[in-house]
Amino acid sequence: MRLINRHPDRSGRLLLILLPFALLLFVYFSASTSRLAENPNDKLLPSASQMVDAIDRLAFTEDKRSGQYLFWQDTASSLQRLGIGLGIAALLGLVLGIAAGSVPLFGAPLSPLLTVLSMIPPLAILPILFIVFGLGELSKVMLIVIGITPCIARDIEQRAREIPGELLIKAQTLGANSWTLILRLVLPQLMPRLLISLRLMLGSAWLFLIAAEAIASTDGLGYRIFLVRRYMAMDVILPYVVWITLLAWLMDLGLRQVLRLCFPWHEGGKA
Amino acid sequence: MTLYSQHIVPLSEPVMHDSSTPPASTGKPAFIEARNLWQEYGDLVVLERLNIKVNEGEFCTLVGASGCGKSTFLRMLLGQERPSRGELLLGGQALPNEPDPSRGVVFQRYSVFPHLSVLDNVALGLELPKSKLLGRLFGAAKREARERAAEILTKVGLGHALNKYPSALSGGMQQRLAIAQALVMQPRMLLLDEPFGALDPGIRKDMHALLLELWQETRLTVFMVTHDLSEGFSLGTRLLVFDKVRHDPQAPNAYGARITYDIPLNETRRAQVQLPSELAERIATR
Numbered sequence: 001m002r003l004i005n006r007h008p009d010r011s012g013r014l015l016l017i018l019l020p021f022a023l024l025l026f027v028y029f030s031a032s033t034s035r036l037a038e039n040p041n042d043k044l045l046p047s048a049s050q051m052v053d054a055i056d057r058l059a060f061t062e063d064k065r066s067g068q069y070l071f072w073q074d075t076a077s078s079l080q081r082l083g084i085g086l087g088i089a090a091l092l093g094l095v096l097g098i099a100a101g102s103v104p105l106f107g108a109p110l111s112p113l114l115t116v117l118s119m120i121p122p123l124a125i126l127p128i129l130f131i132v133f134g135l136g137e138l139s140k141v142m143l144i145v146i147g148i149t150p151c152i153a154r155d156i157e158q159r160a161r162e163i164p165g166e167l168l169i170k171a172q173t174l175g176a177n178s179w180t181l182i183l184r185l186v187l188p189q190l191m192p193r194l195l196i197s198l199r200l201m202l203g204s205a206w207l208f209l210i211a212a213e214a215i216a217s218t219d220g221l222g223y224r225i226f227l228v229r230r231y232m233a234m235d236v237i238l239p240y241v242v243w244i245t246l247l248a249w250l251m252d253l254g255l256r257q258v259l260r261l262c263f264p265w266h267e268g269g270k271a
Numbered sequence: 272m273t274l275y276s277q278h279i280v281p282l283s284e285p286v287m288h289d290s291s292t293p294p295a296s297t298g299k300p301a302f303i304e305a306r307n308l309w310q311e312y313g314d315l316v317v318l319e320r321l322n323i324k325v326n327e328g329e330f331c332t333l334v335g336a337s338g339c340g341k342s343t344f345l346r347m348l349l350g351q352e353r354p355s356r357g358e359l360l361l362g363g364q365a366l367p368n369e370p371d372p373s374r375g376v377v378f379q380r381y382s383v384f385p386h387l388s389v390l391d392n393v394a395l396g397l398e399l400p401k402s403k404l405l406g407r408l409f410g411a412a413k414r415e416a417r418e419r420a421a422e423i424l425t426k427v428g429l430g431h432a433l434n435k436y437p438s439a440l441s442g443g444m445q446q447r448l449a450i451a452q453a454l455v456m457q458p459r460m461l462l463l464d465e466p467f468g469a470l471d472p473g474i475r476k477d478m479h480a481l482l483l484e485l486w487q488e489t490r491l492t493v494f495m496v497t498h499d500l501s502e503g504f505s506l507g508t509r510l511l512v513f514d515k516v517r518h519d520p521q522a523p524n525a526y527g528a529r530i531t532y533d534i535p536l537n538e539t540r541r542a543q544v545q546l547p548s549e550l551a552e553r554i555a556t557r
């Protein structure tokens with residue numbers, strides 16, 4: 001049988017899913033064990049117990065200086081920035097995208113502008129954001145917003161153009177005006193696409209968040225990683241990276257569930 | 272252009288529609304009238320010198336080869352396209368040049384909204400004209416709209432599928448839904464662009480019966496583009512054949528089509544019409 005026609009069965013699939021992760025863990029811990037056997041003070045590849053100790057120190061012990069649980073404090077700050085940034089970007093992207101994609105008179109000036117704006121490397125204007133918005137929360141949120149809004153808007157614009165013209169005509173014969181046509185036809189058809197777009201942009205959003213936190217912040221997951229780098233504290237950095245990955249994956253999963261539950265018509269394929 | 276290239280095909284003779292002798296005038300303007308209608312896209316002439324009058328309540332089927340402009344004519348009736356030259360009149364007035372609720376339409380595909388249930392697809396047409404700001408009704412008004420929608424849906428045979436999404440319906444069911452959607456608006460005319468082109472022959476026959484029944488009940492003016500000649504003959508009260516009367520082999524786009532045959536049809540509704548025996552047989556056997 002050809003390779004492309006062979007499908008894993010249920011249990012086989014589970015095994016194949018876990019296999020690469022198990023391999024990665026095995027390679028890491030065997031390397032870590034051998035390094036620590038040579039030099040118990042080695043910091044590069046900490047053992048599981050060292051990482052558990054570090055997490056216990058950060059997550060379940062009060063910080064002596066601030067009296068806070070740093071791990072959760074970092075998580076809350078980062079998630080807040082990310083949430084606000086993603087929310088604003090989604091809303092802006094949706095509005096701009098629909099305006100550019102559904103109303104030709106708005107699309108004419110907006111579409112080229114969005115294309116150009118999306119080409120600006122957001123990290124290159126991070127200094128400008130710090131100068132304009134200060135070093136507080138606003139500049140970090142703005143980096144996320146500026147970084148992903150043009151991409152979301154362009155995606156939504158494209159999808160808005162892909163709505164069959166027949167449907168737009170039909171809606172007009174049903175008595176829609178421009179506004180209600182967008183409200184009842186274009187918007188609901190693009191909401192699932194917005195969720196998909198957000199899922200795809202999650203990685204970029206995290207990137208901008210970590211970058212902003214690394215440069216100017218007093219808390220946050222990115223801040224902590226870059227802070228402890230000075231002490232080469234891999235036992236903190238590695239769990240933080242795993243935690244960030246887990247959070248990102250959970251957000252992705254959440255968005256996928258929302259898509260499935262709120263837009264049951266979307267997956268069945270269109271007429 | 273040299274003279275020999277202007278090869279003009281002689282007009283075919285039988286029941287030729289002639290614009291200079293319009294059908295018996297009753298004084299008031301015809302329901303739909305096209306006067307010297309042209310449609311050109313750049314160099315491409317699609318329709319030229321098209322003249323026709325259609326009375327209210329007629330069922331016109333539009334047939335012709337691909338690219339002969341029958342769908343273009345339908346789009347002009349719909350208001351989706353504006354004629355390059357000439358006039359298209361509705362009751363003596365120029366047709367509004369954007370789609371509106373007075374003209375219902377069913378396309379071959381993409382006629383129904385995938386994100387709304389069957390019931391809401393139809394109720395939408397009752398909600399949109401009443402609510403200019405939100406496009407939706409609430410409370411008793413919404414219930415009433417849904418009840419009316421359910422009534423029409425039952426009539427077209429979709430009473431059992433009110434809460435399904437269109438993607439769960441077969442092609443024939445989707446077209447039934449699209450027809451219900453158009454009818455709930457009580458339009459003055461119904462425009463059908465190859466509505467049954469993608470359906471199985473058996474389903475198509477059911478759809479023909481449904482369409483005729485609805486037409487007889489509502490007495491709508493119907494324009495239906497079809498590729499299926501027998502469909503055109505059996506459904507309509509009037510068959511309009513679109514074809515090019517002039518042809519330039521060097522420049523195939525130089526001349527447009529017009530209506531070359533205008534055949535009154537259907538023995539029960541137009542008893543006096545004499546159909547060629549072969550044709551009558553074909554219809555009788557359906």
